[in-house]
Amino acid sequence: ESIALFSVKPIYLLSKIAKPFIKILSFSTGIILKLTGNNSIDVEETISEEEIKALIYRSTEDGLIEDDEKDMLYKVFEFNDRLSKEIMTSRSDTFLINIDDDFKSILSEILEYNFSRVPVYKENTDNIIGILYTKDLLAEASKVGFDNIKIEKILHKPCFVPEVKPVNELFKLLKETKVHLAVLFDEYGGFSGIVTMEDLIEEIMGDIEDEYDKGEDVSQISEDTFMVKGYLSVNDFNDRFDLDIEEGDYDTLNGYLTESLGKIPEENEIVELEKVKFTAIKVKNRRVEEIQVNLLKIEDKI
Template sequence: MSDDNPHSSRGSASRSWLERIASIFTAEPQDISDLEDIISEASMRQLIDSDTKDMLQGVLDVSKVRARDIMVPRSQMATIDIEQPLAEILPILLENNHSRYPVVNEDKDHIEGILIVKDLLQYALDPNNNDWQWLDLVRPAVIIPESKRVDALLREFRQKRYHMAIVVDEYGGVSGLVTIEDILEQIVGEIEDEHDDAEEHDIKKMASRVFQVSALTPLDEFNETFGTQFDEEDADTIGGIVLHAFGHMPARGESIALGDLTFKVSKANSRRLMQLQVIRAREAEPEGS
């Protein structure tokens, strides 16, 4: 009968597909693998494209992720000191191009609040506003533990309409920060803005022995900067070298030592490395640095 009516087999397959979806949502799934199987089959049948599959998988993965897994590490936080005059703050804003900055008192363990650039510009560009101090614009900071689930944090971001949270460890010390963009990138992949291309291959010195390095930095540029001799036949970028050394796609926070350098993943998604923190061993530090 199916030979005489080719639509019959397709109709049967469609009913089977719909029945499987229905069974997932009407029954109580034992684990998330049931949903993952449905998503994989939908992609194989070309009912959804690969980008949609990755996004759906990202939604499922968010429930497994904690704030410590996606936070911007403390060493990479761009902050403003409460004692800085406005003239010193503006270059920081221009260099980093963020929309929000933690305001600290002496060090990063003492967060006084959050400065939103939009608030600052509103006052700075209004010629009628002469009697104001930038400290008056600082908003309270949201503090969360490292163990905070990211799906719960996203819900709070939406409900309470804030976009940044300061992450603290079990002793109350600041570990880093999380923004709503960090969470969305776990779902949809990297969100690039107009500044990303300009910064893509940067090697930025954060401290005497600590550097922020794009994973896409060409290997010859990295070797020249750090005096290393990674083989350019093994990879085109430093990210390729690090990925090969790990032997798997590392998550944020994972680290590995290669020679005198320690590489810590500071930004990554399920598909690629984006940013690395590179730390020189003390004995490898050049004289005078």
């Protein structure tokens, strides 16, 4: 279903745009065949990406497709030009399970965050040994009871992929193998992040939210003070507050604070920049869940 969702609308939009031109080409081709006395013709037609984009733009101007549909079609072309590492959830933002952790704490975290698939490591996070499916965990618990579960027996083999793999090739791989999560590794063989099928689909379709997705990312406390969720992406934060936090080996504010401090932040720990101050308000399960953001004025710095 997710793959059908990914494909059907772009195909439909392209067919809408191309339909008048296909009719003209079919009609003109028929005339040529009749004039030459041929019943068939072998002609290789090619059209460039820029020509298709121009056609999409013209169709938008003429009202044949909407602006959001135009953006979606443009993203189809961008999709082929991107690398997996550009859309991954980086290692610092990935929810992982240590197979040697207490099982009750593992279960509590999985149920709290509603993850359907979780990478599992042993000894260190570069050693990903499998993917735990929540449905398998619950099914096994119904058979043997939670106290008797051996997690290593129900792990799925990880789909390891180099982080420089083109996004379109990764989508094809996941579709063919019927796997919904890829584990990315860098040039040194270290774990760098994950990409899910949902990530790939959202590259074209935009955010797909369900009943388990989080609520409001940002809530305003006062004129210059906000409470922000740690999972908010740095890009979205920059757009929201007109800031320019530089990119790094992280995707979210949680990852940014962890990277800046060189460790998992403690509650009330602060990271201050020229225009903004971050205070970790709620830290749980090795990640910052809530952050207080103070926008700084010039007088605040004096």
